[in-house]
Amino acid sequence: MKELSLVLLCLLRISRKGVQCNGWSVHVPSDVTGELGKMVILPCTFTHPYKTFDRALTAIWRIKEPYNGTVIFKCVSQSSSELCKTAISHKNKYKLLGNPRHKDLSIRVDNLTWSDSERYFCRVELAGDIQDKYESRNGIKLHVIAAPRIINITVSSSRDHTFQARCTAEGEPAPALTWSGPPYSNLSSTSSSSHRVTKELRSLTHDGKYTCTAVNSHGRAEGAIYFYKFRASDSSSFMILIFVPLGIKVVILLVILSFTAFPREGHSCRSAPTRIVTADTARPSPGQGQHPGAAEGPAGPIPTDLLPQGAQNRPWLRDRGSDQPRVAWNCFISKLPSTMQ
Template sequence: MAPVLVWCIYCILGIVHSKAGWSISTPEEILGEFGKDVLLPCTFQQPKNDYKGNIEVIWRTKVHFDGPVIFHCVNSASAMSNCSAPSTETSKMSRYSLAGDARQNNLSLLIRKASFEDNDSYFCRVQLEGKGNSWETKRGTNLKVPPFIKQLYISVDRFGDHSVTCEAMGLPLPTIVWVQPQNQNFTVRNSSGNQSVSSTVPAILNETHTCRASNLFGTEERSIHRGVSITIPEGKLKISFMALSGILLGIVILLVIVLIVKHQGSSTKHINVKKSCQNDKDEKPGGIYMNMPKRTV
């Protein structure tokens, strides 16, 4: 009766014994974050402390023993490691790798850039050479990737009205709830797409607006504050931009005209100087002294 009770306790804790000297341990739940790497810990103990043979590592999803294999690694005595992922998708193969050292009884799996499709149950299996020298977790580890708030921003329409929009992603699609401001009766505009949903409410002056996105895998919150600021509505902004562009264009045209007039004035002056010099050369030398009085000695 006592061994059965101990075995049940190990099952509840996620530590399963197959026989004396054998155990494998994994956490019941891991919380990941969308777009970031996540580690699924797995350690084991086996009675052969001086074991030098091959160590085979297998990770499955869905159900233990019969679930689809997502990672397979054989650590041999002749080589440091020889790992392969059975998936035929190259992008999927590169996302899984052995983070632990099988020779140190660590079979932890690293998943790169967690996605919402990674929400699943994961089962770790270790197998040594020889019949019966293997074990796999029965309870597994539940990986949860909660919703991700992609954007939270304040915008102004052409009438000068302020709105705050929250865009969230998740699978299944998350539900967006505005936690703050409280006790406000305003209209909420919602829209949804592929793995994303958005919600827009009026932005209240000097208030903090908190968006909460949640589904069965978790919750995320973000806040934004609308303070006093000088804003230009979208329609007036376009008009202001066109007016500024017209002013700049007028300044450029005026500068071009000034440069042309200045250049023409300089050319006219140069021509007049040349004509004056030419007239001086055309005068007879004797004509200069004819009007001068004669000196007597």
């Protein structure tokens, strides 16, 4: 009964510096502030009535509420010569900085997130005939702060074919959002949830750059979007720019293929075998006479006036031992009148 009365007395005696009872006390600050993504230290010191203490010692940290809150950190030291060995560290983000044997239970919290904004309670347990347990009742309130950050900025359309710009930012304190850019209507709406704020700009009508600015006591951030309506006239011009050059290339390709597949007329002299016809070798057709001053072809004499221009004066076109010119028949025949072919 005496022990119960002592415990109740300890719970009732709370000073500005901490909890005190018969030489026991726990000292913690009421508030601690840390920056999002960084680390913070939660201080906690205590006193006890013993001059020396060599028995097992346990250090515990809880969140939300004292005594029954969720344990996030726990370490145990079996003797004064042994360090406090970590038994629990939620998500491995809590590290003991102090030395419980020196009455210091301070811990470090790494990589702060929004969910770390909680109230923290430190506790010490000393093993013995009567186990002594003391815990801070008011705890430490951890505040996580952050400069503004734009996390999303978009443009969307509605069923009535109007466009809206939406900007979402986060920070602590919650940032104030403003839109700037081309002339726009004053139709806007703002919604917030904890450290996050969204502002929507309705009925966009002008093309251009729209900028969203987020500001709080720790800084500012900006995000921008470029809005351009898609018009039918622009669509036609765009299609012309694409398909006209493509059509020109197709036509050029077809012309090249046609020249490759179908040679031009009059070029048979380059593809057909050359037949040399001279006055000595040409044979007159039966019943026909030799045309004076003409070479002969397979169908009869060839008038010299139908020979290629200058052929009569070119010695290399004459057969040896003859004054008659020699011609490539397949080249020459293409130049004959239809009455002679």
